[in-house]
Amino acid sequence: MENGMKNWVFCDGDLPPHGDDPSFMGHEALMITNVSKLDAHIRIKVLFEDKEPYDRITLDLPAERTTCLRLDFPIGKEKYQIPFGQYALHVISDVPVCACFGRLDVRQTNMAYYSLAGYSF
Amino acid sequence: MENGMKNWVFCDGDLPPHGDDPSFMGHEALMITNVSKLDAHIRIKVLFEDKEPYDRITLDLPAERTTCLRLDFPIGKEKYQIPFGQYALHVISDVPVCACFGRLDVRQTNMAYYSLAGYSF
Amino acid sequence: MENGMKNWVFCDGDLPPHGDDPSFMGHEALMITNVSKLDAHIRIKVLFEDKEPYDRITLDLPAERTTCLRLDFPIGKEKYQIPFGQYALHVISDVPVCACFGRLDVRQTNMAYYSLAGYSF
Amino acid sequence: MENGMKNWVFCDGDLPPHGDDPSFMGHEALMITNVSKLDAHIRIKVLFEDKEPYDRITLDLPAERTTCLRLDFPIGKEKYQIPFGQYALHVISDVPVCACFGRLDVRQTNMAYYSLAGYSF
Numbered sequence: 001m002e003n004g005m006k007n008w009v010f011c012d013g014d015l016p017p018h019g020d021d022p023s024f025m026g027h028e029a030l031m032i033t034n035v036s037k038l039d040a041h042i043r044i045k046v047l048f049e050d051k052e053p054y055d056r057i058t059l060d061l062p063a064e065r066t067t068c069l070r071l072d073f074p075i076g077k078e079k080y081q082i083p084f085g086q087y088a089l090h091v092i093s094d095v096p097v098c099a100c101f102g103r104l105d106v107r108q109t110n111m112a113y114y115s116l117a118g119y120s121f
Numbered sequence: 122m123e124n125g126m127k128n129w130v131f132c133d134g135d136l137p138p139h140g141d142d143p144s145f146m147g148h149e150a151l152m153i154t155n156v157s158k159l160d161a162h163i164r165i166k167v168l169f170e171d172k173e174p175y176d177r178i179t180l181d182l183p184a185e186r187t188t189c190l191r192l193d194f195p196i197g198k199e200k201y202q203i204p205f206g207q208y209a210l211h212v213i214s215d216v217p218v219c220a221c222f223g224r225l226d227v228r229q230t231n232m233a234y235y236s237l238a239g240y241s242f
Numbered sequence: 243m244e245n246g247m248k249n250w251v252f253c254d255g256d257l258p259p260h261g262d263d264p265s266f267m268g269h270e271a272l273m274i275t276n277v278s279k280l281d282a283h284i285r286i287k288v289l290f291e292d293k294e295p296y297d298r299i300t301l302d303l304p305a306e307r308t309t310c311l312r313l314d315f316p317i318g319k320e321k322y323q324i325p326f327g328q329y330a331l332h333v334i335s336d337v338p339v340c341a342c343f344g345r346l347d348v349r350q351t352n353m354a355y356y357s358l359a360g361y362s363f
Numbered sequence: 364m365e366n367g368m369k370n371w372v373f374c375d376g377d378l379p380p381h382g383d384d385p386s387f388m389g390h391e392a393l394m395i396t397n398v399s400k401l402d403a404h405i406r407i408k409v410l411f412e413d414k415e416p417y418d419r420i421t422l423d424l425p426a427e428r429t430t431c432l433r434l435d436f437p438i439g440k441e442k443y444q445i446p447f448g449q450y451a452l453h454v455i456s457d458v459p460v461c462a463c464f465g466r467l468d469v470r471q472t473n474m475a476y477y478s479l480a481g482y483s484f
């Protein structure tokens with residue numbers, strides 16, 4: 001679809017520990033880019049292994065802007081804190097956007113990146 | 122397709138050694154997310170370089186749940202153990218789902234992540 | 243689409259520091275491949291979190307050639323220098339091409355790769 | 364398309380040095396999986412930055428098999444050696460297949476993985 005898709009699913013969320021260096025914390029992040037000329041109103045649904053999804057996270061992304069959402073901090077207007085453990089994200093936008101997901105792991109002496117394209121529809 | 126796809130293929134399976142730290146084992150994992158309102162009944166086929174595929178692995182994934190399947194342990198209701206060596210996975214679901222594949226390699230002092238989107242149809 | 247797509251979006255640009263080893267510098271790169279028989283005329287738009295996009299970067303990619311564009315150096319005919327901080331790329335080509343994005347991070351003793359497929363339309 | 368696609372493009376080939384440990388060599392690899400019931404006859408085209416592509420590499424992949432092609436060694440029936448430097452791959456199959464590309468870099472004390480989905484059509 002032109003400019004992106006309205007739905008993005010990321011299957012492998014699992015927040016790593018922050019580690020000891022505050023300038024270089026282990027984290028996960030969701031990047032969303034809106035290349036269109038219309039502002040995007042976005043809802044994020046968090047799915048879990050063994051409980052109901054949480055679906056009341058909302059945020060706005062202006063036209064022709066990109067955002068990097070730190071997933072280890074409270075997110076959206078509702079300041080929802082994703083708990084530790086396995087989770088998945090379903091990003092739902094009213095206009096087509098693009099998105100990707102990344103993890104920085106600092107559990108060992110040297111960092112490791114984990115990066116994934118999502119499924120979009 | 123809305124909510125995902127019914128077929129996912131991951132081409133680069135190759136189980137790494139577990140390593141010495143039981144709290145941080147080398148492994149591969151398959152993450153499957155079901156954002157739909159219908160339970161998913163899933164069959165997994167393991168393909169090899171030089172022998173017939175094994176296709177009798179089954180599992181269920183309830184509606185609006187995600188799962189992380191450790192591929193280095195016996196998987197599915199049939200408790201199938203994937204052997205060491207090159208393999209590929211074909212995930213077949215009766216309702217559309219999303220999936221991704223990851224490897225954590227601890228063969229050296231510091232870990233390395235390997236992450237891949239699959240082909241879906 | 244045959245031979246690729248005319249639009250590619252990469253959502254997670256964030257130039258890492260170069261580090262101390264000039265033979266192994268931290269960087270990001272955009273790879274574009276033109277498998278078609280037609281030369282490609284490409285425009286790149288850089289999107290930011292809090293200001294208007296910059297969209298006057300152009301380059302040509304001949305038929306049946308690939309290119310690796312270092313994003314930490316001035317890019318395109320206009321020699322535009324991407325500033326530090328979060329950004330996204332929108333690659334627009336007059337003929338279908340393929341593209342991918344990578345980051346080499348050398349902030350710690352050992353490097354880490356970050357690699358991502360883009361969204362294309 | 365059912366079972367995969369007939370064309371796969373990988374934009375970021377760049378063979379890393381082998382390094383000093385023969386049991387753990389830096390390399391790139393192309394994984395191709397044929398989940399169909401038909402044998403696949405595959406041609407691989409290597410594209411460069413500044414010279415004509417090389418397109419006479421062929422291989423067969425039987426039905427319901429996967430393969431891992433080491434790209435740092437001579438490939439295909441023609442035993443073509445990819446030179447050092449930037450390259451891209453165009454994989455062309457007569458039946459739909461799936462493919463992915465990976466790099467293991469051992470230039471520093473600890474390895475780094477680089478993994479990428481390809482564009483398919």
